[in-house]
Amino acid sequence: xxxxxxxxxxGTLDMLVLKILSLEPLHGWGxxxxxxxxxxxxxxxxxxxxxxxxxxxxxxxxxxxxxxxxENNRRARYYALTAAGRKRLAExxxxxxxxxxxxxxxxxxxH
Amino acid sequence: xxxxxxxxxxxxxxxxRGRVEAELEEEVRFHLEMEIEKNLRAGMTPxxxxxxxxxRFGGVEQVKEEVREESGVRWLEDMLMxxxxxxxxxxxxxxxxxxxxxxxALGIGANTAVFSVLHxxxxxxxxxxxxxxxxxxxxxHRTYGTDVWVSGPAFLDYREQLxxxxxxxxxxxxxxxxFTLTGAGSARRVTMLPVxxxxxxxxxVHPVIGRPFVRDEERGSARIAVLSHRLWQAISxxxxxxxxxxxxxxxxYEVIGVMPAGFxxxxxxxxxxxxxxxxxxxxxxxxxxxxxxxxxxxxxxDVTLGQARSRLASLATSQxxxxxxxxxxxxxxxxPLRDDLVGASRTMLFVLLGASGxxxxxxxxxxxxxxxxxxxxxxxxxxxxxAIGAGRFRLTRQLVTESIVIALIGGAxxxxxxxxxxxxxxxxxxxxxxxxxxxxxxATLFVFALGVTLFTVVIFGxxxxxxxxxxxxxxxxxxxxxxxTGGARSRRVRDVLVTSQxxxxxxxxxxxxxLMRSLLSLQAVDLGISPRDAMTFQVxxxxxxxxxxxxxxxxxxxxxxxxxxYSGVRAVGAVSKLPVSDQYNSWTFTYLSASGEVxxxxxxxxxxxxxxDFFEALNIELLAGRRFGPSxxxxxxxxxxxxxxxxxxxxxxxxxxxxxxxxxxxWTIVGVVxxxxxxxxxxxxxxxxxPHAQFGDDRNWALTQIVATTIPRRDLLEIARQELRAIDPxxxxxxxxxxxxxxxxxxxxxxxxxxxxxxxAAVALSLAAVGIYGVMAYNVGRRTREFGIRLxxxxxxLAVRRSVLRQGSAIVGIGILGGLVGAFLxxxxxxxxxxxxxxxxxxxxxxxxxxLASVALLAGYLPARRATKVDPLRVLRQE
Numbered sequence: 001x002x003x004x005x006x007x008x009x010x011g012t013l014d015m016l017v018l019k020i021l022s023l024e025p026l027h028g029w030g031x032x033x034x035x036x037x038x039x040x041x042x043x044x045x046x047x048x049x050x051x052x053x054x055x056x057x058x059x060x061x062x063x064x065x066x067x068x069x070x071e072n073n074r075r076a077r078y079y080a081l082t083a084a085g086r087k088r089l090a091e092x093x094x095x096x097x098x099x100x101x102x103x104x105x106x107x108x109x110x111h
Numbered sequence: 112x113x114x115x116x117x118x119x120x121x122x123x124x125x126x127x128r129g130r131v132e133a134e135l136e137e138e139v140r141f142h143l144e145m146e147i148e149k150n151l152r153a154g155m156t157p158x159x160x161x162x163x164x165x166x167r168f169g170g171v172e173q174v175k176e177e178v179r180e181e182s183g184v185r186w187l188e189d190m191l192m193x194x195x196x197x198x199x200x201x202x203x204x205x206x207x208x209x210x211x212x213x214x215x216a217l218g219i220g221a222n223t224a225v226f227s228v229l230h231x232x233x234x235x236x237x238x239x240x241x242x243x244x245x246x247x248x249x250x251x252h253r254t255y256g257t258d259v260w261v262s263g264p265a266f267l268d269y270r271e272q273l274x275x276x277x278x279x280x281x282x283x284x285x286x287x288x289x290f291t292l293t294g295a296g297s298a299r300r301v302t303m304l305p306v307x308x309x310x311x312x313x314x315x316v317h318p319v320i321g322r323p324f325v326r327d328e329e330r331g332s333a334r335i336a337v338l339s340h341r342l343w344q345a346i347s348x349x350x351x352x353x354x355x356x357x358x359x360x361x362x363x364y365e366v367i368g369v370m371p372a373g374f375x376x377x378x379x380x381x382x383x384x385x386x387x388x389x390x391x392x393x394x395x396x397x398x399x400x401x402x403x404x405x406x407x408x409x410x411x412x413d414v415t416l417g418q419a420r421s422r423l424a425s426l427a428t429s430q431x432x433x434x435x436x437x438x439x440x441x442x443x444x445x446x447p448l449r450d451d452l453v454g455a456s457r458t459m460l461f462v463l464l465g466a467s468g469x470x471x472x473x474x475x476x477x478x479x480x481x482x483x484x485x486x487x488x489x490x491x492x493x494x495x496x497x498a499i500g501a502g503r504f505r506l507t508r509q510l511v512t513e514s515i516v517i518a519l520i521g522g523a524x525x526x527x528x529x530x531x532x533x534x535x536x537x538x539x540x541x542x543x544x545x546x547x548x549x550x551x552x553x554a555t556l557f558v559f560a561l562g563v564t565l566f567t568v569v570i571f572g573x574x575x576x577x578x579x580x581x582x583x584x585x586x587x588x589x590x591x592x593x594x595x596t597g598g599a600r601s602r603r604v605r606d607v608l609v610t611s612q613x614x615x616x617x618x619x620x621x622x623x624x625x626l627m628r629s630l631l632s633l634q635a636v637d638l639g640i641s642p643r644d645a646m647t648f649q650v651x652x653x654x655x656x657x658x659x660x661x662x663x664x665x666x667x668x669x670x671x672x673x674x675x676x677y678s679g680v681r682a683v684g685a686v687s688k689l690p691v692s693d694q695y696n697s698w699t700f701t702y703l704s705a706s707g708e709v710x711x712x713x714x715x716x717x718x719x720x721x722x723x724d725f726f727e728a729l730n731i732e733l734l735a736g737r738r739f740g741p742s743x744x745x746x747x748x749x750x751x752x753x754x755x756x757x758x759x760x761x762x763x764x765x766x767x768x769x770x771x772x773x774x775x776x777x778w779t780i781v782g783v784v785x786x787x788x789x790x791x792x793x794x795x796x797x798x799x800x801x802p803h804a805q806f807g808d809d810r811n812w813a814l815t816q817i818v819a820t821t822i823p824r825r826d827l828l829e830i831a832r833q834e835l836r837a838i839d840p841x842x843x844x845x846x847x848x849x850x851x852x853x854x855x856x857x858x859x860x861x862x863x864x865x866x867x868x869x870x871x872a873a874v875a876l877s878l879a880a881v882g883i884y885g886v887m888a889y890n891v892g893r894r895t896r897e898f899g900i901r902l903x904x905x906x907x908x909l910a911v912r913r914s915v916l917r918q919g920s921a922i923v924g925i926g927i928l929g930g931l932v933g934a935f936l937x938x939x940x941x942x943x944x945x946x947x948x949x950x951x952x953x954x955x956x957x958x959x960x961x962x963l964a965s966v967a968l969l970a971g972y973l974p975a976r977r978a979t980k981v982d983p984l985r986v987l988r989q990e
Contacts, residue, residue: 028138029145047142048169048177051135055181067134077138 013053015096018081018089021063025080027070028054054079062088112242134984135175143168152362170844189505193512200513207485210515211478215521217874218474220528221467223560225867227533229460230555233453237377240315241409245448247378248406248423249277252715252723253440253698259697259715260402263395265430265443265549270309270407273426275419279408280309283388284379287844291653292383294358301342301383303359303855304376307390313409314374321353321368324387331389336364340372342383345744378405399437399563400699400774407448420445421434436712437699458943459864461497466622466871469615471563472570474880476612479571480605480882482514484889514572522564526557537586539863602890609879609886610926616872617930617963618937623872624955625941625948626865632947633858639731639787639795642850644681645819646827647689649845650835658810662723664745666796666838667803671723672835681824684725685803685814688717689850690787691857694796702761703771705779710759710770717789720806720814726784728819729850736768736782749805750779757797772799791857792946817850824849864944876963880970887919888972895981903983912975919971927960 020026020034027111031054032047057063068078081089123131143164150160168174201208212834237243251257251267261269266281273279282304292301311323318337328335336357343352355366364386376382389395410419423443431438450457493506612862652671657663671683688695696718702711703886725731726738733757743750751772758767758780778801784797803812820827828847835842855862891898900912932951948955 027141029142033144046169047146047167048171048174051138051174052177052181055178059181072143074141075137076141077134 002056012096013049014057015089015092017050017053018058018062018085018092021079021081022089025078027076027078029076031079057085060088061085121297135178139168139171140174143171150275184237187739190512191507193509196509197513197516201516204485208520209549211481211517212521212524214474214477214481214878215518215564215571216524216528217878218467218471219522219525219560219563219567220532221470221871221874222464222563223525223529223556224532224536225460225463225467226559227556228537229464229528230559233457233460237449237452238373238375241412242449243447244277244410244412244446245313246276246408246410246419247448247451248408249444249446250402250427251442251444253442257444261404261406261443262399262402263390263404264397264399266307266404267390267396268405268426268430269423270307272521273408273423275411275414275422275895278309278312278413279402279406280313281307281388281406282310282376282378282404284405284806288379288382289651290359291651292357293361294356294363299345301359302379302381303336303384303386304379304382305386305388306379307388310385313407315377315409316371316374316676318368319371320350321366323368328387329390330387330393332363332523333387333875334364335367336384337368337370338366338384339370339382340374343369361655377448378407396605399434402697402699408445416445416447436701439712447679456860458940459860462622462941462944463864463867466619466868469619470871470874470878471567473612473615473875473882475567475570476608477878477882477885478517478567478613480608480885482510482571483605483608484885486510494728496849508742511568514568518564518568518572521567522560525564526560529556529560536741536867539866574611602893605886605889606922609882610922610929612879612882613923613926613963613967614930614933617927618874618934619868619872619875619958621930621934621938621955621961622941622961623868624959625938625945625950626861626868626951628948628952628955629945630858630861630865633791633861636788636791636793636947638691638791638793638854639785640731640850640854642729644821645728645817645850646824646847647815647817647850647853648828648831648847649815650812650842651813651845652842656839657811661745663811664804664807667722670834670838671816671839673964674818674831677820677822677830679820681819681821682724682727683816683818684721684723684728685816686722686725687720687812689815689817689853690729691789691791691854694789697796698774698799700799701773701775703777704765705769707771714797716757716799718799718801720801720803720809720812722803722814725800725817727786728817732785734783734785735766736780738782739804741802743802744804746807747805749776749778750781750802752784752800753780754780754784754795754798754800756786756795757799758783760797791854791861861944861946876966877961880966883919883923883967884970887920887971888916888977890918891915891974891978894978898978898981899983899985902981908979911979915975915978916968916971919967919975923964923967923971927963931956931960936972 017031020031020038027036028050029047032050036104054063054065058065058079062082063079064082065077065079067075070076118990146164146167147157149155150163152284155163165171237245239245248261248269249257250259251262252259261281263281266279267281269276288302288304290301290303292299306324308324308326308329311317317323319340321337323337324333324335337358338346338352346352346357347355352366352369357364357366364384370385376385383435394401408419410416427441427443429437431441431972497503497506500614652663652666657666667685671685694717697715698718699715701709702714704710721739726733736752739750739752753767753772762770767780767783772778778799783801787798788795803814806812816831818827818831822830824847828844832844836843894915901911902908934956935951942950
């Protein structure tokens, strides 16, 4: 059987990254792995597209970055959520809940 | 907080580029290594693990580029890169850069310089409170002329009866204003202006310390003065100045106030102190024939100029009814003060601005053409860059950046040039431009120069750059550099540019030509005097020693006798106002017959007080009767000499000798002399000459001495000073000018305009010549192979040359035609500045195109000659 893989919904990548970083600081590869695992392998991020998103979130002050040493003793850039990022995540979740509820309602009515 | 993050990011992106790049590199490498390890763990071979990892990541370079885009300062980075690249390009072609910058600097500089004058003189308001409400009032006469100054009683009528004005003031700057100030340190020469007490209300400027005058003090005997800030600073600068006594030409004055710093009296000029105007005496109260006051009024805020004018007109009508003898044929006019000051120079300055605008256009065209030919040379480079992925927008932006860099350097150089140019030109223009003193460099000019610079970018930068939005790039790659033609399109654009350049140059040349013809006719005007060998200067007789008119008369007699004694001195005379330096002392006389019967009331004429051999010194011919002589002394019957115009107008058909003139004292006409002009255009009005010996008690006349001599200027002035010292060591010589300088300053404005326009036209002509040369040389270069083949096939050099010139003459010919049509339409704007030549003067319209055509032929001939020097063998072997 093949897993049906979906493109990430436009604009949701930022929210997912924020969510994942809210759990613990991670490096870029870790974030991409985590998205894939947590979505039950449904979403396959084009891993490269993660990095512009990370740069964008950093520029907006929602995440910070620092170089750390991994458990395997390698240097990697770790990203962490800031207070502003936490607030942003809450806002995005609310907006997401509202719009998905609305979409669900429309789909229900269509039956 | 957020902006700080942003700023740090931007800073890193711009200035710590190396580190940012290295970190990005490391991050991506780490990601790929982790992915590969994961794939290896999943059992892939190393090659496969690597391939899949790269596949899942997407294009590495593409991702990096996307990350860079996210830095938020990409546009800035690009701009800096463009700037660096542009700077490198421009440094690599120093000749190109220098020519382009210099050309633009000329255009921008000329415009900024002219604009700086226009700005200060015409656009900037006068420096007073609500200056728009200030108006100048003149009287005017039906036949005698407009813009006549106001008599004392007429001014008092305005002050008491004119509705719609808040206040109205009179200034007596119709007199010798220079005085010697003593009693405060060393003696100094100062300018004094008597004004009515309303002066301070009209300008809404009051003394910073002390008080202004009041109406009760409007009498000559008041002996009080308000100082200018400058004079106050020069004397003491402290408040103790109030109540201090100063002596002006020996008369004591008490200081009652000091005006604020920066107050400029636009009518009076550089005034050092203001004193009350005498308004109590008979001359001010009764004499309606003596027009000696400058009148300025402030309109009420609720009154328009039109309403004020009609009220002034009705007041003038009632004056004429009340005083038919003095006011018949007289009316009054009101002019906004600024218009009055700027006057005729408005047209001049706008014409100059237009002319400098044309120069700028020509400069832009030249630079555009330079850029075009350089872009053609770079076409292959650009095509290569486009082929390896540079966007068209990006390329265009790069080209425009280069233009902007050139324009900014050119603009800066132009601003410097303008600053220097204004410094050089203003001293030349003092007689030609009003308010010239106020010309200054300020932020407005900087903004103007910047605006002009950006305008030039649009004109010269965009056109060549846009050409590359749709070049046939693949073609330029295929073409080899020798056969490349640069595209028919670019050639057409260049031809059009040169054509328009020629047309613009024609416009300027025609303008300059018309003004030159006008200046030549002005210089040929018969002014009625022959100034070749006459020197003039003034001696002021101030102080108690010369309070008695007899002392002044005696001084002039003795001084002139002493000068006359030198060999080489032909004649010595003096006059109250030199010819060709404007109307002055305009008076209304009553003309009587010999028997005393009134022939004409209130006819205007200028009168002049003369001493010694005035007519002989300037070679003014005596037409009838006699000149004044020693017998016309103070106690003898009063006599006058009139000019031909006056005799003709008021004594038509009669012998003027023996007739009489009254003002109301009565003079008998004893002589008639030829007319002399009062301005550079040869204008003539009636004149009455009165002997100083009989009229010297009227006031302390500031006579100008005229010495007709062959002695060189320097020696003559030395003699004049020496003889002056011998009579009175305290007297000094003022304002020495040759008669030639006097007549020259009468046409100063015309000469100034011509000078500037000639400079502009010369610049335009050389730029156009360079443009023609450039386009011809380019065309010849492009056709080198063709000429080589034609020559090899037996074409004569003459035929080749002709073919080149034919192509050039089409370009120039169309330009000339276009320019002539434009000049025909535009030259009427010059009409008010022209004298003795029509705005469509056929000679100018024929000679100018001929001159330009010859320059064009010359500029085209050199490339044409080169075309025939092509060695067919070499050209063909190059294939």
